[in-house]
Amino acid sequence: MSKAGDGAAAGQPLLRIEDLQKKFGDLEVLCGVSLNVARGEKVSIIGPSGSGKTTLLRCINYLEKPSAGHIYIDGTLIGEKKSGDRFIHLTDRELARERQEIGFVFQRFNLFPHLTALGNVTVAPMRVLNLSREAAEARGRDMLQKVGLSHKADEYPERLSGGQQQRVAIARVLAMQPKLMLFDEATSALDPELIGEVLRVMRQLAEEGATMVIVTHEIQFASEVSDRVIFMDQGRIVEQGLSREVLFKPKEARTREFLKHIQDR
Amino acid sequence: MLELPQIYAENIHRWLPELLYYSLMTLKIGFFSFIVAVVFGILVALCRVSKNRLVRTLAIWFIEIGRGLPIVVILYIIYFVPPQLFPGLNWTWFSDFTGAVLGLGIHGGAILAEVFRSGIEALHKGQREAAMSLGMTPAKSMVYIILPQATRIVLPPVGNYAIGLLKDTSLCTLIGVNEIMNGAKSIAFSDYQPMAVFILVAGIYFAMSYPLSLLVRALERRLSTAQ
Ligand SMILES: Nc1ncnc2c1ncn2[C@@H]1O[C@H](COP(=O)(O)OP(=O)(O)OP(=O)(O)O)[C@@H](O)[C@H]1O
Numbered sequence: 001m002s003k004a005g006d007g008a009a010a011g012q013p014l015l016r017i018e019d020l021q022k023k024f025g026d027l028e029v030l031c032g033v034s035l036n037v038a039r040g041e042k043v044s045i046i047g048p049s050g051s052g053k054t055t056l057l058r059c060i061n062y063l064e065k066p067s068a069g070h071i072y073i074d075g076t077l078i079g080e081k082k083s084g085d086r087f088i089h090l091t092d093r094e095l096a097r098e099r100q101e102i103g104f105v106f107q108r109f110n111l112f113p114h115l116t117a118l119g120n121v122t123v124a125p126m127r128v129l130n131l132s133r134e135a136a137e138a139r140g141r142d143m144l145q146k147v148g149l150s151h152k153a154d155e156y157p158e159r160l161s162g163g164q165q166q167r168v169a170i171a172r173v174l175a176m177q178p179k180l181m182l183f184d185e186a187t188s189a190l191d192p193e194l195i196g197e198v199l200r201v202m203r204q205l206a207e208e209g210a211t212m213v214i215v216t217h218e219i220q221f222a223s224e225v226s227d228r229v230i231f232m233d234q235g236r237i238v239e240q241g242l243s244r245e246v247l248f249k250p251k252e253a254r255t256r257e258f259l260k261h262i263q264d265r
Numbered sequence: 266m267l268e269l270p271q272i273y274a275e276n277i278h279r280w281l282p283e284l285l286y287y288s289l290m291t292l293k294i295g296f297f298s299f300i301v302a303v304v305f306g307i308l309v310a311l312c313r314v315s316k317n318r319l320v321r322t323l324a325i326w327f328i329e330i331g332r333g334l335p336i337v338v339i340l341y342i343i344y345f346v347p348p349q350l351f352p353g354l355n356w357t358w359f360s361d362f363t364g365a366v367l368g369l370g371i372h373g374g375a376i377l378a379e380v381f382r383s384g385i386e387a388l389h390k391g392q393r394e395a396a397m398s399l400g401m402t403p404a405k406s407m408v409y410i411i412l413p414q415a416t417r418i419v420l421p422p423v424g425n426y427a428i429g430l431l432k433d434t435s436l437c438t439l440i441g442v443n444e445i446m447n448g449a450k451s452i453a454f455s456d457y458q459p460m461a462v463f464i465l466v467a468g469i470y471f472a473m474s475y476p477l478s479l480l481v482r483a484l485e486r487r488l489s490t491a492q
């Protein structure tokens with residue numbers, strides 16, 4: 001969105017997270033997470049339940065307000081702006097503008113049940129980007145085709161399988177042409193036989209050069225798709241590095257333990 | 266009882282046109298106060314879920330007072346109090362009809378506000394979050410995502426409210442509105458035929474509310490198959 005950001009792009013990460021902290025009451029869920037993601041990079045986040053992975057993703061698009069720390073996308077602060085040396089929160093309208101650039105794929109899809117598959121994909125381009133219906137539908141059909149669901153454009157979500165619903169949810173995000181896509185365990189609410197079709201779509205996006213942050217328990221998938229893997233535990237990044245190193249030659253005992261636990265499952 | 270057919274045969278040609286004329290007023294009050302109630306209800310429900318605490322508190326009090334008072338009391342207050350409070354103003358426009366519509370509308374607004382609020386809150390918070398994550402402002406997510414879904418959820422209780430409202434219009438007879446009960450009373454006592462007239466009135470009320478009831482059921486069926 002900010003042209004200034006694009007100009008300075010070459011060297012600077014697309015996503016920069018600085019010392020992010022999040023507390024729910026007394027519970028410290030994120031205890032200072034810092035992370036850079038380059039344009040076109042795929043980063044997978046793994047870690048035990050309750051380690052703060054979802055919370056981290058939700059902070060990135062400000063569905064959750066961080067308790068401390070800052071997030072930048074393309075050099076633009078997310079959720080706040082600087083006034084002098086103070087940070088002030090954005091208005092709802094400004095925040096909504098920033099969120100257009102960040103796609104979020106939820107574990108439970110969260111499709112809009114009152115809209116068809118095509119309606120789900122076109123509602124934001126029409127109502128947020130103010131595209132005409134024709135333009136939005138053309139774009140929406142392209143996106144549905146991309147996820148292999150052209151033939152389901154007129155179905156309502158309740159008549160789609162979980163895997164199909166999740167693919168519509170991905171198409172819905174793609175239709176906004178986000179700079180960054182966040183996936184929160186996109187396959188863990190699915191029956192095992194439906195996981196493959198969603199991973200296939202995600203893999204294709206990765207190959208096309210999308211910038212993706214993926215929370216997942218699919219170790220095989222993470223190793224194939226991501227450039228980098230991050231292991232989180234108790235609100236901290238415990239280990240990070242190239243995916244094959246973290247996944248197959250972890251340095252930290254906790255990482256090894258977690259990976260072993262997941263493989264035994 | 267046995268002489269009823271006889272009584273109707275002799276009088277119905279006089280009573281029915283008159284009662285039907287009065288029942289038009291009943292329908293008019295019902296219709297307009299329903300509109301007022303829905304508008305109030307939506308506004309108050311939106312206030313009720315507002316982030317602003319003062320707005321929320323005001324909405325809660327509106328709801329509590331509106332549904333805590335008997336309709337008759339609200340009607341009396343709305344109709345008789347403002348002219349007494351501001352005697353200097355011109356109140357000729359403020360007819361018993363206006364008072365009836367406002368009184369029923371305010372009471373209904375309080376009832377419907379709670380219905381709408383529960384409809385809004387019944388939606389999983391994921392719906393709102395999905396809308397916001399696509400770049401919608403809270404207002405847009407309300408208009409395009411939340412309210413269309415809430416409408417389906419609240420349709421049955423709103424329909425029931427409408428049927429109840431049609432019957433409650435009879436209370437407006439107490440502030441002197443010439444609706445069907447008022448008309449019936451005057452006919453019944455001038456012709457000394459309360460039984461025959463009031464049974465006829467019951468029939469007319471039923472003839473108005475039953476189609477409404479069918480309509481609500483049909484709408485519900487259509488909405489439930491539409492998805
Ligand atoms: N809105 C909230 N209010 C209070 N506590 C919360 C809230 N959201 C998350 N938590 C807590 O924060 C911690 C981290 O939750 P989070 O959902 O980020 O974990 P996770 O790593 O995504 O786990 P999982 O693998 O089970 O999805 C948990 O202890 C959770 O109970």
Ligand SMILES: [Mg+2]
Binds near residue numbers: 053054055184185
């Ligand atoms: Mg999670």
